[in-house]
Amino acid sequence: MPTLTPEGVAMRQARLGELELELRELSQRLKSAREGGSSADDVEWDDVRDRQASVTAEISRIEQELRVCQIVDPSKMATDRVAVGMAVRLKDLNNPDAPPSVYAMVGDREGDPMRKRLSPQSPLGAALLGAVVGQEVGINTPRGPRRYRVLAIAPAPVG
Template sequence: MSRAFVKEGDGSLDPLPDLPLSPYPNHVTPTGLAALQARLRDRQADLAALRARSDRLDKLPEAAAERDIRYLEARLRTAILIDPATLPLTEVAFGLIVTVADATGAEHRFQITGEDEADATRGRITPQSPLARALMGAVPGDLVQWRKPTGVEALEILQIDHP
């Protein structure tokens, strides 16, 4: 077999492609910033442990850790800290918790958070989500229209709180 098309190397891997960064401003709450910092420390510790292995034949885990570290460092460099504790409770804004009632009267609570801390199952939504866009700027008593794939749902703003 011809070896003309076989890449000879030194055993190292090329860096993995970077994880995509969001085109939106990287707003974070203090909790989100702390979580990003903790994730970075954890991945740095993971990388140190991987590099300390006696058997380092599989370098893919190291490359993945390096890629994750680059991503987390970029997110931290671009972080725009917004402390919701300093915001007035007059209208729905980033970081605040809003309680709404749907058409059936069921109450739901949402917090508009940074992309890295968003978790829909815990009521944490990104500012770019259709729900957050409908809620932002609303005041208690307002009726907002949430445009969903299944149609438009009306939500009444009941209360705004600090986390």
């Protein structure tokens, strides 16, 4: 069962709205093409039908994910251990002069390291799950081993 934060649910609902609009536009293009005398053998017709199938499949996937997902509520969670929905302040022990960084632990498919959003599937996210304040965690990267110390854990802000 996938885990999502409330923000992850909102992102998927927004994506569903975009896809449903696109699906209506594609259906209208097919209808207009038929009324205009285009044949099902046209390349453009095939492209629109292929995109329509792709959009329909993505809508089904997102709807299924939303039906079965577990939504975490960070405000109701204990902050003694790192978990999905928590914000974690880390000290990079390999770079002692760098200021601490704050990362949000997010759901299974919400990770975005460039935005400091770690999923449990990422190397650092996996190492942090269950960690407590003061604990050191390590990961191996292409640039070599990295060590971090957990400085603080709090509910992650939404947005």
